[in-house]
Amino acid sequence: MTDAVIETPAQETGYRLLADLEAKIGKATEALLSYQQPDGHWVFELEADCTIPSEYVLLVHHLGETPDLELERKIGVYLRRIQGAHGGWPLFHDGDFDISASVKGYFALKMIGDDPDAPHMRRAREAILAHGGASQVNVFTRIQLALYGQIPWTAVPVMPVEIMLLPRWSPFTLWKISYWARTTIVPLLVLQTLKPRAKNPRGVTIDELFHENPQTVGPRARAPHQKRSWFFLFRGIDAVLRGIEPFMPRWPRKRAIEKAVAFCEERLNGEDGLGAIYPPMANVVMMYDVLGFPPDHPERAVARKAIDKLLVVKDDEAYCQPCVSPVWDTALTCHALLETGDDRAAARARKGLDWLMPLQVLDLKGDWAETKPDVRPGGWAFQYANAHYPDLDDTAVVAMALDRAYRKNPQARPDEAIDRAREWVVGLQSENGGFAAFDADNTYSYLNNIPFSDHGALLDPPTEDVAARVVSLLAQLGEMPETSEPLRRALAYLRETQLADGSWYGRWGMNYIYGTWSVLCALNAAGLEADDPAVAKAAEWLIAIQNPDGGWGEDGTSYKLEYQGYEPAPSTASQTAWALLGLMAAGRVDAPAVDRGVAWLGRTQNADGLWDEERFSATGFPRVFYLRYHGYRKFFPLWAMARYRNLKRANDPRVAFGM
Numbered sequence: 001m002t003d004a005v006i007e008t009p010a011q012e013t014g015y016r017l018l019a020d021l022e023a024k025i026g027k028a029t030e031a032l033l034s035y036q037q038p039d040g041h042w043v044f045e046l047e048a049d050c051t052i053p054s055e056y057v058l059l060v061h062h063l064g065e066t067p068d069l070e071l072e073r074k075i076g077v078y079l080r081r082i083q084g085a086h087g088g089w090p091l092f093h094d095g096d097f098d099i100s101a102s103v104k105g106y107f108a109l110k111m112i113g114d115d116p117d118a119p120h121m122r123r124a125r126e127a128i129l130a131h132g133g134a135s136q137v138n139v140f141t142r143i144q145l146a147l148y149g150q151i152p153w154t155a156v157p158v159m160p161v162e163i164m165l166l167p168r169w170s171p172f173t174l175w176k177i178s179y180w181a182r183t184t185i186v187p188l189l190v191l192q193t194l195k196p197r198a199k200n201p202r203g204v205t206i207d208e209l210f211h212e213n214p215q216t217v218g219p220r221a222r223a224p225h226q227k228r229s230w231f232f233l234f235r236g237i238d239a240v241l242r243g244i245e246p247f248m249p250r251w252p253r254k255r256a257i258e259k260a261v262a263f264c265e266e267r268l269n270g271e272d273g274l275g276a277i278y279p280p281m282a283n284v285v286m287m288y289d290v291l292g293f294p295p296d297h298p299e300r301a302v303a304r305k306a307i308d309k310l311l312v313v314k315d316d317e318a319y320c321q322p323c324v325s326p327v328w329d330t331a332l333t334c335h336a337l338l339e340t341g342d343d344r345a346a347a348r349a350r351k352g353l354d355w356l357m358p359l360q361v362l363d364l365k366g367d368w369a370e371t372k373p374d375v376r377p378g379g380w381a382f383q384y385a386n387a388h389y390p391d392l393d394d395t396a397v398v399a400m401a402l403d404r405a406y407r408k409n410p411q412a413r414p415d416e417a418i419d420r421a422r423e424w425v426v427g428l429q430s431e432n433g434g435f436a437a438f439d440a441d442n443t444y445s446y447l448n449n450i451p452f453s454d455h456g457a458l459l460d461p462p463t464e465d466v467a468a469r470v471v472s473l474l475a476q477l478g479e480m481p482e483t484s485e486p487l488r489r490a491l492a493y494l495r496e497t498q499l500a501d502g503s504w505y506g507r508w509g510m511n512y513i514y515g516t517w518s519v520l521c522a523l524n525a526a527g528l529e530a531d532d533p534a535v536a537k538a539a540e541w542l543i544a545i546q547n548p549d550g551g552w553g554e555d556g557t558s559y560k561l562e563y564q565g566y567e568p569a570p571s572t573a574s575q576t577a578w579a580l581l582g583l584m585a586a587g588r589v590d591a592p593a594v595d596r597g598v599a600w601l602g603r604t605q606n607a608d609g610l611w612d613e614e615r616f617s618a619t620g621f622p623r624v625f626y627l628r629y630h631g632y633r634k635f636f637p638l639w640a641m642a643r644y645r646n647l648k649r650a651n652d653p654r655v656a657f658g659m
Contacts, residue, residue, distance in 0.1 A: 021645055024602055024609075028638040029340050031609035032333060033348055035634065040348075040355035042333045043326040044631030045312055047319065048620065050079055050089040051101050052278050054108035055144065056307070056320040059282050061111055062147060063289055064199030071311070074318035076112045079105055080120055081317065087127030092556045092616035092626040097127055100141040103134045103209060107144075111204045125208060134209035135217045138624075139454050140279075142220065147191070147286075148198045150206060155217040157451035158241040159185065161193040162248065164256040164263070168370075174263075175370045176447060178460035179389045179438045182367065183275030186263050187287035193253065196290040223454040224561055230449035238451050261291070265299060267388045273306030276386040277323045281307050322620065322627070327380050329631045330356055331397045335659055336639040338404055341646065350405050356380065356398055360417055361387045368428060371440050375427030378420030391437045392425045393508065396469040400476050400659060422477060425470050426486045433489035434462025434497075435470045437508070457621035463507035464497050464515050468522035472659055475525035491526060494519050495534055501565060502537035510617045510626070511558040512566060513575050516542060517582035521659050530587030539586035542579050543593045547571045550600035552579040555615065559622035573611035574629075576600055577636035581643060581659075589647040598644050601637050610634050 035042055053075050060067050084090045088102030106124045114121050128134060134145070135155075145151045164186070166173050174182045207214055219238070222231045264284050268274055273281035281303065288300035295301065310321045334349040361377050366388035369375065379390030380398045399421035406413035428440045436442055442460040447453060467490050474487045481488040498504055498519075499512075506515030516538050528535050546552055551571025558567060580597045588594055604611055613633035616626045 021598070021602065021641060024605055025340060025638065025641050025645060026342075027609035028605065028634075028641070029337065029342060029345050029609075032336065032634055032638060033345065035333075036348060036352065040351035041326050041330045042352065042631065043324060044329050044629065044634065046321045046323060046325045047312075047628040047630065048322045048625060049091050049098075049101050050082055050105040050108075051625075052310075052322050053078060053319040054101075054104040055278070055282060056311075057108040057111055058104070058144060058148070058198075059285070059307070061200055061202065061204070062198035062286060063295075064201055065295075071313065071318055072112045074313065074316065075320075076109060076114065078317040078319045079109055083120060083124065087123035088131075089124075091624070093614050093628070095556055095616075095626075097131060099128065099131050099134075100137040102128050102131075103137050103141055103206070104144065106209065107204070107206050110206060111202065116208065128209050129211065133211040134206065134214070135212065139220060139452055143188070143192070145206075145214075147196065148200060148205075151214050151217045153192070153195055154242070155219060156192065157219070158238050158245060159189055159192045159452060160241060160245055160248065161189040161256040161260055162252055163189055164259040165252060172447060172450070175367075176442070176444045177458050178442055179367055180275065180277060180279075180460075181458045183267065183277070183280035183389075184283060186260050187274070187280060187283035190257055190260050190287045191283065191290060193257070194290050196286070220451065220454055223456065225456040226449045226454070230446055231451070234450045257291075261287070268299060268303060269306075269385055269387070271302060271306045271309060272383055272385040273303065273309075275389060276381070276383040278307070278310060278320065281310075322625075324383050325629065325631070326384055327356065327359060327394050327398065328382055329629075329635075331380075331394065331401050332639075333631070333635045334401045334405065335397070336635040336642070338401070339639050339642040339646070341642070346405070349401070353398075353402055353405055356402075357414060357417060359384075360398075360420070361390050362420060364388065366390065368439050371442075372427055376420065376423060378422075378424030380421075389438055390424075392428060392435050393437055393466050393469050395421050395425055396466075396473040397659070400473050403476060418477070422473065425473065429470075429486055429489065430462045432462060433493035434464070434467040435490065436460045436462045437466055455621060455624045457624055462493070464494060464504040465506050465508055465518040467493055468504075468515075468518035469659075471522035472525045475522070475527070481526060487526065491523075494522065498534055498538070502534075502539075502541035503566070504538070506619070507622070508619055509578070510554055510556060510575070510619055511622075513542070513545075513552055513554050513578050513582075514617075517578035517585075520582040520585040524585035524587075535586050539583055539588050539591075541566075542583055542586075543588075543591065546579070546593050546597065550596035551576040551604075552597065553615070554617075556619075556623075556626050559619070561623075570615065571600065572613050572615050572617055572633075573601065573604065574613060574617045574632035574636045577640035580640040581636075584640075584643055584647055589644065594644065598641060601641055605637070611637055 086097045088097040089105040090096055091098050142156050146153050146156050264274055274284045285303050293300040312319055330352045334352045337345040337349040359380055361379055364387045365377055379395040381390045382394050399418050402414055402418055429435055430441045437460055439460050447458050448456050471490045479487050481491050503512040504515035504519045520538055523535055545566045549571055552575045553569040553571040554575060555569040576597050580594055583594050611633040616628045617632055618627040618629050620627050
């Protein structure tokens with residue numbers, strides 16, 4: 001069917017034949033192959049908002065290090081470039097003003113040496129003051145300001161280090177919160193207990209961002225997601241802790257600090273850093289500093305070096321990534337290359353999978369074992385190394401790619417690696433049938449009401465997108481709901497979580513387009529037909545939200561608490577690809593909406609074979625922290641175009657693989 005006509009609007013001339021699509025797939029494939037590292041893996045930039053590079057600048061001055069002036073200059077260029085038209089800084093491209101990000105951005109630029117009376121600084125200051133001033137920032141930003149002496153510690157919720165000594169049955173323990181919160185909080189407990197003062201050799205302050213005397217700033221108000229009754233109960237506990245904290249006995253405090261240090265050192269993770277994410281990596285260096293560890297102390301030195309490995313330094317600007325994503329990037333790239341059907345691309349994908357194989361964690365039970373002690377390890381982490389914290393999403397995607405790559409050569413199939421991956425993810429199924437990213441049954445929702453949790457991201461509950469990925473894996477491995485209890489329970493969870501409009505929530509990608517794509521692929525792999533009510537309703541929802549230009553788009557506003565339904569956003573290459581993959585999984589490859597979406601990808605492909613995508617399409621924490629994966633625009637559109645071609649040629653609505 002190489003001459004089959006693609007029905008597109010009349011204005012889309014020059015894009016009517018699959019032969020034309022073939023050339024575009026070839027160009028995108030070559031571009032993607034060019035990014036492969038010599039050892040076989042792929043890794044692309046992972047960008048967040050202004051907060052991480054701003055915090056990096058402030059960390060250097062907190063520690064009193066001699067700053068790299070050229071690096072600071074480049075970070076300043078980056079921060080000025082991403083400043084919003086509203087004067088402050090948003091959480092995602094073209095997003096609304098965010099008070100916490102804006103205060104950090106302003107503070108970092110002033111620390112770098114920008115004149116407060118410069119036009120961009122004046123606009124930022126005016127915007128911050130117009131939104132209530134720096135006293136309105138969130139808890140994490142308050143901690144940063146308290147470390148610099150800008151506000152008193154009484155403006156920060158009490159988190160005594162004695163939390164390390166609480167028994168496991170306590171209403172609040174480290175094991176009741178998510179991995180990212182756990183690794184961030186442990187060194188932070190030491191900082192909040194010892195209350196160090198940033199060295200700040202330049203003596204920079206930001207008093208001008210407050211309407212009041214900064215030293216009079218009081219506790220933070222209740223966040224919108226927090227229930228009044230729970231919040232004020234915890235606020236009362238906070239007041240009691242604040243009163244008794246100065247009288248805490250020395251011996252338990254010393255023991256708690258030692259336990260916090262031991263926790264960190266067990267998970268220090270070499271040059272990949274504590275938790276392999278920026279906040280705990282920075283906190284542990286500051287912890288070592290306040291405890292008197294000199295800069296050349298081995299643990300402190302390696303922890304500090306890990307942070308610099310997150311820097312992206314270009315000719316004209318620089319920024320700090322929140323973490324790196326080589327396992328995720330490599331696995332998804334391999335799926336896209338395998339979809340092309342090109343023998344050379346498949347060989348290069350297998351080289352990428354060879355790189356992934358040794359990264360499977362088989363010999364260490366991480367923090368997840370606190371709730372599932374009898375499960376054998378077998379997962380992959382997101383980063384180069386993070387053995388205590390593998391995740392189910394990466395593990396499922398890697399295992400599916402390994403299975404897929406060797407379908408034509410089963411003798412070479414790495415059966416043991418795939419079997420161990422399946423065993424581990426199934427072992428972490430939550431009681432409700434769903435799957436979370438890092439833990440099982442991390443559902444202590446009352447904890448998001450403590451004053452410290454104004455971000456509402458303290459937990460790692462099961463989510464639709466991760467559950468869908470596990471369903472896809474199980475179905476791809478040949479399991480059926482009639483004979484597989486884990487699969488049956490997971491499918492029931494997905495049916496229960498479908499929203500009234502037909503969509504599914506996307507926790508780790510933005511947002512309902514991502515969730516709906518993920519679940520439709522899972523349902524297709526599990527054998528649900530196109531006329532199944534859940535499948536049909538989801539497909540109709542995707543068609544209904546297609547943009548007039550033929551693409552799909554969604555931004556971070558869809559995570560707002562009062563969300564009432566999809567709100568239009570400009571089309572992006574990655575989100576268009578998700579929608580197309582979802583519709584094709586729903587048996588709609590011949591739908592006009594799919595033709596228009598593929599045509600949009602064809603029109604917007606650049607001469608280099610790739611796509612532009614400045615808009616953010618991924619999620620760190622809803623309403624708090626968003627991500628821009630620079631790889632998404634490189635492999636997802638290729639994946640969607642290749643699948644479209646394959647299904648058109650086969651004239652078969654069934655998709656062979658779970659993704």
